[in-house]
Amino acid sequence: MGNIPTIRLENVSKLYGDSFAVKNINFSIAQGECLALVGHNGAGKTTLIKLVLGLLQPSSGELSIMGGSPQDTNFDKLREDIGFLPEQVLFQTNMTGREMLKFYSRLKNAKLNQIDGLFERVDLLAAADNKISTYSKGMRQRLGLAQALIGHPKVLILDEPTSGLDPLSRQTVYSIIDEEKKAGATVFVSSHALTELDNRIDRVAILNKGELVAIDSIENLRRDIGLKSIIRVSAKLQEIETISQNFMSNILKLEANKNQILLACPLDEKPILLKALFQLNLDLSNIEIIDPSLEQVFMKYTLDTENTNEEIAANG
Amino acid sequence: MDKVLTLIFKEIRDGFRNRWVVMITVVMALLALTLSFLGSAPMGATSISPLAVTVVSLSSLSIFFIPLIALLLAYDSIVGEAERGTLTLLLVYPISRNQIIIGKFIGHLILLSLAILIGYSAAGLAIALSSETHFLEHNWQSFIMLLSSSIILGAVFLSVGYVISAGVKDRSTAAAIAIGVWLVFVLLYDMGLLAILAADSGQIMGAELVKWLMLVNPTDSYRMYNLTSTNETALLSGMTGLSAENKVSDYILGLIMLAWIVAPLSLAGFILKRRVI
Numbered sequence: 001m002g003n004i005p006t007i008r009l010e011n012v013s014k015l016y017g018d019s020f021a022v023k024n025i026n027f028s029i030a031q032g033e034c035l036a037l038v039g040h041n042g043a044g045k046t047t048l049i050k051l052v053l054g055l056l057q058p059s060s061g062e063l064s065i066m067g068g069s070p071q072d073t074n075f076d077k078l079r080e081d082i083g084f085l086p087e088q089v090l091f092q093t094n095m096t097g098r099e100m101l102k103f104y105s106r107l108k109n110a111k112l113n114q115i116d117g118l119f120e121r122v123d124l125l126a127a128a129d130n131k132i133s134t135y136s137k138g139m140r141q142r143l144g145l146a147q148a149l150i151g152h153p154k155v156l157i158l159d160e161p162t163s164g165l166d167p168l169s170r171q172t173v174y175s176i177i178d179e180e181k182k183a184g185a186t187v188f189v190s191s192h193a194l195t196e197l198d199n200r201i202d203r204v205a206i207l208n209k210g211e212l213v214a215i216d217s218i219e220n221l222r223r224d225i226g227l228k229s230i231i232r233v234s235a236k237l238q239e240i241e242t243i244s245q246n247f248m249s250n251i252l253k254l255e256a257n258k259n260q261i262l263l264a265c266p267l268d269e270k271p272i273l274l275k276a277l278f279q280l281n282l283d284l285s286n287i288e289i290i291d292p293s294l295e296q297v298f299m300k301y302t303l304d305t306e307n308t309n310e311e312i313a314a315n316g
Numbered sequence: 317m318d319k320v321l322t323l324i325f326k327e328i329r330d331g332f333r334n335r336w337v338v339m340i341t342v343v344m345a346l347l348a349l350t351l352s353f354l355g356s357a358p359m360g361a362t363s364i365s366p367l368a369v370t371v372v373s374l375s376s377l378s379i380f381f382i383p384l385i386a387l388l389l390a391y392d393s394i395v396g397e398a399e400r401g402t403l404t405l406l407l408v409y410p411i412s413r414n415q416i417i418i419g420k421f422i423g424h425l426i427l428l429s430l431a432i433l434i435g436y437s438a439a440g441l442a443i444a445l446s447s448e449t450h451f452l453e454h455n456w457q458s459f460i461m462l463l464s465s466s467i468i469l470g471a472v473f474l475s476v477g478y479v480i481s482a483g484v485k486d487r488s489t490a491a492a493i494a495i496g497v498w499l500v501f502v503l504l505y506d507m508g509l510l511a512i513l514a515a516d517s518g519q520i521m522g523a524e525l526v527k528w529l530m531l532v533n534p535t536d537s538y539r540m541y542n543l544t545s546t547n548e549t550a551l552l553s554g555m556t557g558l559s560a561e562n563k564v565s566d567y568i569l570g571l572i573m574l575a576w577i578v579a580p581l582s583l584a585g586f587i588l589k590r591r592v593i
Binding site: 079080087088 | 408
């Protein structure tokens with residue numbers, strides 16, 4: 001398989017009336033890759049996911065998943081290899097979790113004896129035979145995730161998988177994304193929880209008002225838009241003053257009353273600055289390095305704010 | 317086909333789990349029993365089978381009741397899933413939109429048939445066993461025709477219900493339209509026809525045209541079928557006069573009903589295919 005893209009979009013547009021929901025989208029996701037789709041509410045994320053799933057027909061452009069077009073009548077066989085978690089799904093509450101997974105497994109021609117394993121993976125085995133009405137929100141979301149994992153999908157599409165979840169449930173979602181990636185699945189995930197996704201995804205696609213404004217690895221995106229790393233140093237006042245004299249051009253903010261100084265530098269120069277800082281041989285009480293988060297990268301691309309670094313300094 | 321079966325079983329289980337079947341069966345049996353015993357009381361000891369009386373009474377009840385419960389069962393089936401988000405999920409699975417409609421239809425029809433068979437048979441057996449006529453000498457033919465045609469009537473309104481459910485955006489709209497459709501078919505259509513007939517007083521519209529206009533309505537076809545099913549029922553319902561010259565063959569009535577099942581069902585599939593998910 002190697003470099004054959006699992007998901008490929010070429011000039012895909014979707015019109016609702018006269019307005020574009022998504023416009024001229026081009027990208028592909030390789031097998032085993034994890035691509036995160038980010039964008040504001042209404043940026044066209046869900047439309048794009050529905051196009052990929054074949055729930056919507058593109059107004060123009062070409063789209064293929066695992067080599068087939070979702071609009072083709074013979075796409076059904078390939079659907080068995082797709083796992084999908086919708087943004088919001090309210091399963092019937094009068095069924096048990098197990099009955100629900102059995103139902104979906106049958107629709108996918110998947111083996112029923114893997115259901116226990118699925119419950120185990122999402123940490124729901126103990127509640128498998130309880131009615132869904134007794135499940136908490138996090139449990140329902142995890143059941144949805146188990147549903148998406150039925151039949152070892154080759155393509156896993158998750159729409160906002162962590163929205164409204166507690167940290168523990170979120171962690172389950174992330175570790176499953178990791179596991180699936182390791183098993184060779186292609187993962188396409190839309191999310192708001194950008195910071196948490198940071199080191200789990202290979203590339204991020206940023207959607208703004210229906211258009212793809214950037215698609216690259218987070219590292220490259222960070223570098224390209226020139227966001228800076230921030231180094232927060234805490235020390236006694238005397239030390240702070242020494243630092244400020246030595247790193248005049250890097251000072252972002254000096255908080256003498258908190259015994260803190262914030263230095264900013266381009267990502268690449270971080271090691272140099274730190275080296276120089278240590279060479280001063282000062283007695284420091286703390287050093288904190290804040291790299292621009294995915295959120296900031298995202299904000300930069302969608303809002304084009306010039307003062308992102310200053311904002312952090314102000315809030316930090 | 318396996319997938320359609322999976323959907324059918326799920327609908328049936330849902331029907332049992334939310335006690336829908338039990339409720340409707342009990343209501344049907346109670347109504348049928350009340351109607352039957354009240355209906356057969358005035359007959360006294362005549363040669364007419366009390367079961368034939370029951371058939372005439374029950375078919376009048378069914379015309380109102382069966383379309384209503386069929387519409388109640390169907391109106392929510394697509395739009396409800398759309399609102400819950402399960403329709404989106406279902407459509408990502410390897411199952412076609414037509415299969416979804418067919419699966420729901422068969423599942424619901426089995427539920428409705430169970431309610432009709434159990435509810436009406438309970439009434440039929442009670443009547444047959446409590447009368448002096450020998451059990452086997454009752455007019456079972458009419459009764460079986462009533463049961464089967466009631467199921468077909470249910471199928472018609474299930475199909476119509478899916479058209480509503482596939483075509484609207486929210487459940488409350490679907491419910492309102494379902495009630496409207498019910499009113500039109502069981503009440504307003506005939507009243508309208510009657511009003512036109514009275515105004516026209518036979519000048520433009522001949523009896524033949526009026527008859528066919530009436531039979532286009534599936535509830536009227538159902539009525540015609542059951543009230544003229546045997547000489548006994550025709551006699552009881554005052555349809556003997558009609559039977560002689562104007563009776564429409566069961567074959568044609570069956571075709572009308574069949575068309576009312578197939579056409580809306582296809583339309584529902586067509587609408588669902590174009591529905592923006």
